[in-house]
Amino acid sequence: xxxxxxxxxxxxxxxxxxxxxxxxxxxxxxxxxxxxxxxxxxxxxxxxxxxxxxxxxxxxxxxxxxxxxxxxxxxxxxxxxxxxxxxxxxxxxxxxxxxxxxxxxxxxxxxxxxxxxxxxxxxxxxxxxx
Amino acid sequence: xxxxxxxxxxxxxxxxxxxxxxxxxxxxxxxxxxxxxxxxxxxxxxxxxxxxxxxxxxxxxxxxxxxxxxxxxxxxxxxxxxxxxxxxxxxxxxxxxxxxxxxxxxxxxxxxxxxxxxxxxxxxxxxxxxxxxxxxxx
Numbered sequence: 001x002x003x004x005x006x007x008x009x010x011x012x013x014x015x016x017x018x019x020x021x022x023x024x025x026x027x028x029x030x031x032x033x034x035x036x037x038x039x040x041x042x043x044x045x046x047x048x049x050x051x052x053x054x055x056x057x058x059x060x061x062x063x064x065x066x067x068x069x070x071x072x073x074x075x076x077x078x079x080x081x082x083x084x085x086x087x088x089x090x091x092x093x094x095x096x097x098x099x100x101x102x103x104x105x106x107x108x109x110x111x112x113x114x115x116x117x118x119x120x121x122x123x124x125x126x127x128x129x130x
Numbered sequence: 131x132x133x134x135x136x137x138x139x140x141x142x143x144x145x146x147x148x149x150x151x152x153x154x155x156x157x158x159x160x161x162x163x164x165x166x167x168x169x170x171x172x173x174x175x176x177x178x179x180x181x182x183x184x185x186x187x188x189x190x191x192x193x194x195x196x197x198x199x200x201x202x203x204x205x206x207x208x209x210x211x212x213x214x215x216x217x218x219x220x221x222x223x224x225x226x227x228x229x230x231x232x233x234x235x236x237x238x239x240x241x242x243x244x245x246x247x248x249x250x251x252x253x254x255x256x257x258x259x260x261x262x263x264x265x266x267x268x
Contacts, residue, residue: 028229031222038219042212046261053189060185073179080172087165108176116179119186126186 030079037072066124077113160243167214174211217250
């Protein structure tokens, strides 16, 4: 008899969603990738601080910078989505409020993540002359 | 299982002491900082997306966004984010080591915790000194 289930949950065949391992592994694999991506990002930020608009566009258009910026956005938003979920689940106990906050964080991650990726692609493939 | 109750039964159970009961120690501080800096970096990632969006929107919006980041409050936010990045990075590596089962001895955990904080401060100061020396803070 599993101690992690309430009697009602056991009768109804409820319990964990069996997705916890995916969360655990995803958080760590993205963490390993972010160690390198974030170090690159800090170095890049330092350079970009001195760039004007055309230089910044030219920087983002170079192949490695486009790829690494997209990887940073994708991996970063994936990692922070999982992390914020853990924080919300720890502190927000009211079921309805918890669901609302979890959904809100999901929306924020996807809206800002997609916006960032599309913006980078637009600059990279924009083709305009600045 | 007979004791498994909800609602009224919960109130009588002993509860674990909260932060204001514990004597502060470095591993506790390290854990709290990891969470706090993680939440701060959530905001930092939103700023990164907005930066890319402003760049895609054209010179006007980009200039406005850069001016915002370059203002005194903007620099304060960026400084805090630099500190958060380096702390979360160092303590994240500490977590990855823990996942392999290493580094749990109290003395080792205290030492790596202090090292993570020291690294964050030193790396942040180095980045901002570098920025100041290369004239990129103006």
